[in-house]
Amino acid sequence: MNRFEALRVFCVAAESPNFRDAAIRLGVSPQVITRVIKQLEEELGEPLFHRSTRGVRMTHFGEQLALKSAAAIAGVENIFPAEASGTSDELSGVVRIAAPSALGHRFIARGLAPVLAANPGLTLDLRLSEVLADVVDEQIDIGVRIGPMRDNRFVARAVSKALLYFVAAPALLERVGHPASKRDLFTRPITALIDRNTGRPWPWMFSDGNPIVPANPAFVTDDPATECEAVAAGIGIGQLPGHLALPLLREGVLTPLLDRLRPQASTMYVYRPHRTPVPRRVQRVFDELCKILADCEEAPEIAPPAKRRAKHP
Incomplete structure (x- = not known):
C-alpha cells in the first residue's frame, strides 16, 4: 500500500459526509475508499471510523490522524512547484477520449471547446469509432458507451438515456x-x-x-x-x-x-479506468463530458404535420 496515497484518500474521506461522496470527489468507486480505510486501520491497529446502519463517524484516533495527515500532505506538496504537482489553476497535458463518431461530431468537440479555450496547455485527443475501444490497452483516459457496462476495471457514470x-x-x-x-x-x-x-x-x-x-x-x-x-x-x-x-x-x-x-431506452455511460491518482485534467474533462452528454437525449417537441409541411415545402 502506498502510504502517502492512502493518507490522502483518508483525508478526503474525513472531510466528506460519507464514503460515497469521497469516492465521487476522488473519481473512484466507494469500494476503493472502504478498502484503503480498512488497510490503514489494520496497519495502524486502530479504528478510524465508527460504522453503524446510519453511516460512518470518525473515531477520536481518526480525528487526530486526519489533522496530522493533512499537515503532512500539505508539507510534501509544498516541496513541488504548482505546475509540477498539478495544483495550478490551468490544466495541461493530453486527455484521450474514445467515443461513437456521431457523438463526437455533434456534441463532444463543440461542448469541450470552452474548456480547451480556458486551458491552452490542454490537448484533446478524440478517437471516434463504433468499434469498442480497450481503454486500458489503448491508453484511453475516458470512454463513452451506449449499453450495459460489465467491466469492473472502469469507473462508469450513467449520464442519459439513449433512445x-x-x-x-x-x-x-x-x-x-x-x-x-x-x-x-x-x-x-x-x-x-x-x-x-x-x-x-x-x-x-x-x-x-x-x-x-x-x-x-x-x-x-x-x-x-x-x-x-x-x-x-x-x-x-x-x-x-x-x-x-x-x-x-x-x-x-x-x-x-x-x-x-x-x-x-438504453443507458449512455461516460467511463474511465480505475487509476489512482486521477490527473486533474482527466477528472475535469470527465465531469464536463458528463454534463454535455446529459442533455443530448431530450424529448423532441415535434410540430404537427401541417406546420411541418408549411415550413419545409
Whole structure:
C-alpha cells in the first residue's frame, strides 16, 4: 500500500459526509475508499471510523490522524512547484477520449471547446469509432458507451438515456405511404447500419424484445451520420439514435413512425479506468463530458404535420 496515497484518500474521506461522496470527489468507486480505510486501520491497529446502519463517524484516533495527515500532505506538496504537482489553476497535458463518431461530431468537440479555450496547455485527443475501444490497452483516459457496462476495471457514470426512433423523410412517406405495423414496416425501403465490431448489420430493436435484422435494405453503411443523411434524403426508413434523429424531428426534416413499437431506452455511460491518482485534467474533462452528454437525449417537441409541411415545402 502506498502510504502517502492512502493518507490522502483518508483525508478526503474525513472531510466528506460519507464514503460515497469521497469516492465521487476522488473519481473512484466507494469500494476503493472502504478498502484503503480498512488497510490503514489494520496497519495502524486502530479504528478510524465508527460504522453503524446510519453511516460512518470518525473515531477520536481518526480525528487526530486526519489533522496530522493533512499537515503532512500539505508539507510534501509544498516541496513541488504548482505546475509540477498539478495544483495550478490551468490544466495541461493530453486527455484521450474514445467515443461513437456521431457523438463526437455533434456534441463532444463543440461542448469541450470552452474548456480547451480556458486551458491552452490542454490537448484533446478524440478517437471516434463504433468499434469498442480497450481503454486500458489503448491508453484511453475516458470512454463513452451506449449499453450495459460489465467491466469492473472502469469507473462508469450513467449520464442519459439513449433512445431509438423509427423515422422517415416526409417525401418518402408521400411516395410509399405510412407503415401501420411491424410487418408493414419491412415492405418499405429501409436503411441498415453495419456493426464494425462484427461486420454484420445491426438488428432493429422493438418493444416486444424481438429484434429483426434488416433484409434487402435500400441503403447500407457503417457510419451512423451517413445513414442519418440517407434517411433525411428520402432513400429509406431508418431506426436512428436520438442524438441524430431528434434535431431533424424538431425541424420537421424527419417524421416519427410507429412510436408504440420503439424499444426501451438504453443507458449512455461516460467511463474511465480505475487509476489512482486521477490527473486533474482527466477528472475535469470527465465531469464536463458528463454534463454535455446529459442533455443530448431530450424529448423532441415535434410540430404537427401541417406546420411541418408549411415550413419545409
